[in-house]
Amino acid sequence: MERTGPSRAPWRASSGTATGARGWMWREGLLVLTGLMVLADLYLVFMWVPTDATLGIVQRIFYFHVPLAWVAFLAFFLVFLGSVIHLVRGSRRWDRLAQSAAEVGVLFTTLVLVTGAIWARPVWGVWWTWDPRLTTTLILWFIYAGYLMVRAYSPSPAQGARYAAALGIVGFVDVPIVYFSVQWWRAIHPAPVVGPASEPGSLAPAMLITLVFSLVTFTLFFVVLLKERLALKATEEALGEARELARRSTTDTRSSR
Amino acid sequence: MGRLKAAARPVLLLAWKDLLLELRSKETVTTVPVFALLVLVIFNFALDLSAARAADLAPGVLWVAFAFAGVLALNRAFFAEKERGSLEGLLMLPVSRDTIYFGKLLGGLAFMLAVEAVLVPVFAVMLNIRILSWELALTVALATVGFATLATLFSALLVHTRSREALLPLLFFPVVAPVVIGAVQATTSAVQGAGAGRWLAFLALYDAIFLIICPWLFGHLLEE
Numbered sequence: 001m002e003r004t005g006p007s008r009a010p011w012r013a014s015s016g017t018a019t020g021a022r023g024w025m026w027r028e029g030l031l032v033l034t035g036l037m038v039l040a041d042l043y044l045v046f047m048w049v050p051t052d053a054t055l056g057i058v059q060r061i062f063y064f065h066v067p068l069a070w071v072a073f074l075a076f077f078l079v080f081l082g083s084v085i086h087l088v089r090g091s092r093r094w095d096r097l098a099q100s101a102a103e104v105g106v107l108f109t110t111l112v113l114v115t116g117a118i119w120a121r122p123v124w125g126v127w128w129t130w131d132p133r134l135t136t137t138l139i140l141w142f143i144y145a146g147y148l149m150v151r152a153y154s155p156s157p158a159q160g161a162r163y164a165a166a167l168g169i170v171g172f173v174d175v176p177i178v179y180f181s182v183q184w185w186r187a188i189h190p191a192p193v194v195g196p197a198s199e200p201g202s203l204a205p206a207m208l209i210t211l212v213f214s215l216v217t218f219t220l221f222f223v224v225l226l227k228e229r230l231a232l233k234a235t236e237e238a239l240g241e242a243r244e245l246a247r248r249s250t251t252d253t254r255s256s257r
Numbered sequence: 258m259g260r261l262k263a264a265a266r267p268v269l270l271l272a273w274k275d276l277l278l279e280l281r282s283k284e285t286v287t288t289v290p291v292f293a294l295l296v297l298v299i300f301n302f303a304l305d306l307s308a309a310r311a312a313d314l315a316p317g318v319l320w321v322a323f324a325f326a327g328v329l330a331l332n333r334a335f336f337a338e339k340e341r342g343s344l345e346g347l348l349m350l351p352v353s354r355d356t357i358y359f360g361k362l363l364g365g366l367a368f369m370l371a372v373e374a375v376l377v378p379v380f381a382v383m384l385n386i387r388i389l390s391w392e393l394a395l396t397v398a399l400a401t402v403g404f405a406t407l408a409t410l411f412s413a414l415l416v417h418t419r420s421r422e423a424l425l426p427l428l429f430f431p432v433v434a435p436v437v438i439g440a441v442q443a444t445t446s447a448v449q450g451a452g453a454g455r456w457l458a459f460l461a462l463y464d465a466i467f468l469i470i471c472p473w474l475f476g477h478l479l480e481e
Contacts, residue, residue, distance in 0.1 A: 087477045142431035150428065153418040163414045166474040167428065170410070173470060174432050177463060181435040184459070185442060 027227065034220045041217040049210040058122050063210050065115040067218035068108050069137075074222065075105030076144065076172060083168030086161060092237075095161040098168055100229035102147050104222060109141045132182040139178050143171035157240070267352045271360025275334075276367060285330050289372055293326035297383060306384065315384040316444035320437055323376070324404070324430070327369055331408035332425045334361045335416040344416065354476040358409065366405045373397055392447035392457070399460035400440035406464065407433055410471040413478050435463055 045063045052059035082098030085091055116134065117127045128134065147167050154160030279286055300306065300318045338344040347357065377397060381387070411429050415421040430437075439460040446453035 087474070139431045139434055142427075146424075146428040146431065149424060150415070150418065153420060153424060155417050155419075159417060162478060163418070166410070166414055166478055169474060170407070170432055170467075170470065173466065174435070177435045177466070181438045181459065184455075185438050 030220070030224060030227070034217070034224050037213075037217040037220055041214050044210045044213055049206050050204070052207075055123060058119055061115050061119045063214045064218075065112060065119060066211060067214045068115065069112045070215060071218050071222045072105050072108040072112055072140075074219070075101040075108065075226075076140065076175070078226075079105065079144070079147070079168045080172035083165035083172075087165045087169070092161075095165065096230055096233045096237075097226075098165065099148075099151065099161075100226050100233060102144050102164075102168070103229060104225050106141065106144045106148060108222075109137060109144065112137060113141065130182075130186075132179055132186055135182045136175065136179040140171075140175055143167070143174065147171065157237075264356070267350075267356045268360045268363060271357065272363035272367060275361070275364030278337075279368060285333060285368070286372070289326045289330045290376055292329060293322045293372075293376055294379070296322035296325055297380065311384045312386060312448060313445075315380070315386045316441045316448060318384065319377075319380050319444060320400070320440045322380070323373065323400075323440075324433070324437055326372070326376075327401070327404045328408060328426050328429055330369060330372070331365045331405055332412045332415075332422070332429075334365055334409050334412040336412060336421060339416050348479055354479070355472050358413075358472045358475040361412075362405055362409045365409060366401060369401050369405060370398065373401065386448050390447050390450075392453045393444060395457055396440055396443040396447060396453060396460070399457060399464055400436050400443075402464045403436040403439075403460060403467065404433060406467045406471050410475055410478075413475055416479075436460065439463065 041063075045060055049060070049063070051057055078101035079098045082094040082096075082101065085094040086098060116137075120129070121127050147164050150167055151157075151160040151164045154163055297318060300314075300321070304310075304314055304318070306314060306318070335344065338347055350357070377393070408425075408429060411425055415425050415428070418424060439456050443453040443456035443460065445451075446456065
């Protein structure tokens with residue numbers, strides 16, 4: 001499990017991935033803590049918190065839906081941050097962060113859309129409505145799915161990183177504009193008939209506790225996923241460099257003969 | 258004043274080069290308007306575009322056609338250079354990246370505005386809408402600037418990637434969704450004579466934001 005690499009590899013020194021026993025303890029400790037938190041969160045959501053009087057059992061999905069949305073936004077903010085720093089300084093470490101955050105963000109946005117639709121069907125009577133928040137979330141999903149595609153289709157990882165960074169910045173700047181434009185547009189048109197609790201004004205204390213606990217749990221879960229993805233990405237890059245080195249040395253020997 | 262003139266000259270030259278190439282080859286100038294009209298025909302099958310409903314549907318139909326046709330034309334900015342093998346030459350010019358960006362933007366913009374100047378009256382006739390208002394002219398101009406600003410950046414962004422022709426609309430349309438909304442709403446207001454002021458202001462704001470961000474990003478994109 002020890003992660004030690006050749007010291008001349010530059011990405012090692014700056015990658016910040018766990019090295020040695022202390023890092024390993026930290027990583028496993030976080031994993032165990034998150035696992036326990038997830039179990040506790042499931043207990044709170046399905047056993048402990050009372051069922052909503054008007055919405056019924058389906059309201060419980062709210063304790064997953066809201067934290068997922070929060071984590072997705074956090075992830076896309078990290079994509080933006082990593083993209084700006086990567087473009088300005090050319091730092092590979094920040095690019096890795098941006099890419100890993102984008103992958104987790106797209107996954108979580110997908111789950112936000114799915115859990116939202118499951119909730120909307122019994123409450124609003126439709127799976128989907130073109131409400132500003134829903135429309136913006138869907139567009140967000142398209143932008144960051146595109147972000148991952150640009151990387152996949154680029155000729156070299158370094159170029160892909162730059163193109164994706166540009167998209168990460170444009171996309172993040174665009175999101176509030178999309179939101180306001182859709183809201184304005186809907187303000188002019190007759191508003192779609194939306195069910196009672198699109199915005200739960202005041203939450204019962206037990207519900208608030210469950211929601212906050214769920215938010216913390218999902219944020220920790222996000223950190224775990226991000227750390228694992230970053231470590232994997234660092235390993236992928238190290239492997240790529242090693243392959244490149246091996247390929248170059250064999251061609252060198254051939255040409256010298 | 259002299260410095261501004263010196264900075265504008267290479268931009269205008271680059272834009273003129275692209276327009277001249279287009280005038281000689283007539284590659285896009287023939288396909289884009291025909292494609293836009295084809296979109297109109299397909300909408301006629303999908304929606305009931307009778308005279309009574311045309312005023313409600315026309316702005317949407319107009320802008321979907323322009324957006325599809327526009328992406329066809331504007332993504333050529335750097336793709337065409339790559340196909341001709343002249344991209345390296347363009348990037349080695351002793352001018353700043355901003356000059357290249359604005360030259361390409363201006364060329365694409367001039368082309369699109371010329372095509373739209375022909376298409377808007379044709380669409381107006383076929384959809385039975387009233388045109389010739391300064392509001393509609395301003396809407397077309399501002400929305401086209403918004404489209405071209407982003408399309409020029411995305412063309413540069415994707416020029417080296419595989420299956421770029423398919424990827425560009427996929428990335429472009431989510432980001433320009435606000436322009437489509439703004440243009441459709443402003444056109445609806447203009448056609449109904451309701452005053453399009455706040456949507457025009459919205460389009461202008463959008464243009465301003467991306468006219469600042471896109472050249473900056475462009476400077477970081479094509480470094481080799």
